[in-house]
Amino acid sequence: MKSLDNLDWICISLYFLVLFGLAVWVILKKTNNTEDYFLAGRNIGWFVVGASIFASNIGSEHVVGLAGAGAGDKMPMLIFEIQAWVVLILGWVFLPFYARSGVFTMPEFLERRFSAKSRWFLSVVSLVAYILTKVSVTIYAGGVVVSALLGINFWVGAIATVILTGAYTIFGGMRAVVYTETLQAIVLVIGAAALTFIGLDYVGGWEEMKATLGPEYFNMWRPPSDPDFPWPSLFITSTIIGIWYWCTDQYIVQRTLTAKNLKEGRRGAIWGAFLKLLPVFIFLIPGVIALTLKQKGMLEWDTPDQAFPVLMSNLLPSGLRGLVAAGLLAALMSSLASVFNSCSTLFTVDIYKKLKPDTPEIKLVRIGRIATLIVVFLGIIWIPIMANISGVLYEYLQSVQSYIAPPITAVFLLGIFSKRINATGAYVTLVTGFILGMARIVIELMSDNFAEGSVLHTLATVNFLTFGAWFFLFCIVLLVAVSMLTPAQDEKQLAGLTFQTPAVADSNKEKTYGWIDIAASIVILALVIWVMISFNGK
Template sequence: MNQFSTLDWVVIGSYFLLLTAVAIWVVTRKQSNTEDYFLAGRNLGWFVVGASIFASNIGSEHVVGLAGSGAGGKIPLLIYELHAWLVITLGWVFLPFYYRSGVFTMPEFLERRFNASTRWFLSIFSLLAYVLTKVSVTVYAGGIVISSLLHIDFWFGALITVILTGIYTVLGGMRAVAYTEAIQTVILVIGAATLTIVSVQSAGGWSGVKEALPAGYMNMWRPNTDPDFPWLPLVLTSSIVGTWYWCTDQYIVQRVLAARNIQQGRRGTIFGGLLKLLPIFLFLVPGIVALALKNKGELDWNSPDQAFATLLMNKMPGGLRGLVAAGLLAALMSSLASIFNSCSTLFTVDIYKKLRPDAPESQLVNVGRVATGFVVILGIAWIPIMQNISGVLYEYLQSVQSYIAPPITAVFLLGIFFKRINSQGAMATLLIGLLVAAVRLVSELSRNSMDPNSFFYTFGSINFLTFAAWFFLFCVILCVTVSMLTPAPTADQVRGLTFGSLSEEQKAANRATYSAVDIIGSLVVIAIVVLVMVSFTG
């Protein structure tokens, strides 16, 4: 395998210099109040919003995992990259309600729609979930990528990345995160696109790639009898998880809330949806090419997760290798920055400000910085734990979103589309949903030690896609039933927060926030999604 040349190191060094310059410029800007620090003064344009959405989503584990799916025969997982239609759903359906309510966080929106208990629940739950899954997984996967690419110690690579990202996130807040993510998106796209083009050419073009693969390898649709990826549960569950992630999760939605108005936020989601389609060509295709080259005897790797790095180091010329490596570093740092900033916002706005409602703005900004620093320290503390954790548990940390998404998705969707849903129904769904998710996860982890005829063995053995789809239906029925058996919310509680309670003035104001350009852009994104689905059939 080739090593990095001097030119590669120059390119990587230039990336860090550019990032440092942008971060310093942003840090010197005003950060005097919470709106400045947590939402960039609500003044971001559509390009920065869309780039920030994309960069937040693409982490090192995402890059390596998606390429591994292409190289390891898990093409059905491609459907998670076709969630561009859900990204634009955030802009068209959810954003007007979020923006009009003036909230900083998703738990704060639940309090506006339901009550304070739902806000407390989602705040604490989200913080714990971020620290235990997003922070740990991103740091761990990033450390592996950096150590394998740059041939440096795992500890050193992970530590340097966490500290550098933490510094500009602590000092610059959301504005620093958003603007650096815009730069990182450009670098990531250019670097990965170059690898895709070079690797496909080296395999004899796309026809040469397909000839080297088994018949039917490119089909993303499996029969419903398939034990791993039955098509109907895959479509349903990926949509449920996608709605939670793209439309209700603070990690993503905070970027849109920072837009200067609804129109810029919606256009940001349309641009972000278009960018969301790129990983198919930037990461999945290189994985497929790596398998084709392996079948031709031109490349060798032991694990599908090694496919991307092996392809990079063997098929890219000097200088361009450094560009792709800089793109991977950008992916890691942008994901980490988003996590740090979202955790800080949740703690400061939803917990500290609730306990200290009279705290001055300057104090809240300082608390936000301290909270970010604390999450950075937790990220570092997780490194040795993740190093020693079993591979099986690591996989479950990755897939746990399929179990936590159904109750949250049900509450947000019903809360916006059905004004009869009340706080009792929402709280019952969140609490019981968490309990069911915990029982499922424990049963799945320990089923090998259970009696095969027991209920918990069966419960933990159901295909996770099938389970999540039925779990979501259960949550919807539970939320509606409890709400219908308890008093309806008052008109004041739901006014402007559900489709059925919008005034004519609010409807007219919403219509004024979009034009033919926005509609055409959204239809183009949906058309590309359909085209990709058809292309990966048969």
């Protein structure tokens, strides 16, 4: 890799000056109540909402890992990057119920729809999952990226990034997060798009790339018998994980709840869905370009995950290279800021406020800041553990969501579509699903100790995508069965929370969308289908 020169450092410095200038400007604004601190006063426009959704999703490990998938013959992973249609489901299906209920968090919505027990359970599970996976993985991968890009010690890079990000998240709250994420999204997209265009030109165009690697390399649809990515299981489980991540996870949904109204929130989701199509072209394709150049003897790297930084340092001119480096740092910081704020919101609103409901607003904001500080601290002390985890287990963390998502997706999805799904069914499914998901993790780690062909060995070694699909079906059956065998909930409690129990205000038929929203959604769906058809190996 080429080292950054003076012009690159000037670009990086200017970027961070603007970023922290923006953060300071936001911090100086009023954040004395929980709505302002955790949801930016519910006064954010659609452009910032959508950009924040995109920036929250794209972390440094995401950028490097997706390019690595492109360079490492893992094209089926592309399906996780064309889930723009699932982001549309958030805006058109889920968001009206969240906005109407006026909730701050997803566990809070579960309490409105089902019971306090469901809220408590999801709150605790979400916090543990965030700290052990999102925070730790993002900090670890970010430390690697920062040290590689800037040529500094891993510990210095990781801790400095965590402290800087934590500072503006603690003091500025959600408003600082969404505004800085908008800037970060713009920088990241411009920089990575420039790398894609320059790379394609350098390699001789798309057809030359296809001729070098062979058309089959570009096939994201593997046969059902494929041991790694059987297409039916890939499509089903990626959709289950997608609905959980994009439509029910606090980390993403919190962005839409900051919108001025439902119309702005929905447009933000549509804009976020459009931006979600970009990673295919600006992150995955550079990985394929790097592989093509390697096969032609024009580039050298050891592992697929090095493809993006090596391509960037060798192809981009001075200055632009610094801008893309800043974009990668931006991706890391936006992901960290998002998860810090989401953890803070979950703890303050769903745990502390429930235990002490009479706490003044200004004290709740202070508790939120302390909670963020604790998460920052836990993230830092987790770095040595993550640094010693093997590559296998690091990859394995990515599959953990196929064990976490099915019960939560089942409860939210059926919960808003059917009034007959009740609190008992939801709680039993969440608890049973969590226990079974964790059991799969344990037996997967112990798979070598089971006799080949035994039930436990089969359960431990079945493809994680196939397991996720069958696990989701089990959760659906369990949820429906327990709900039907126990008394139905009072419909008055469900007003406005399911499709079958509309709110009284709904009778006014207030328009929350226009023809532009419908047309934009259709265009996005068409683009998703086009990508699915294009990557078929022909």
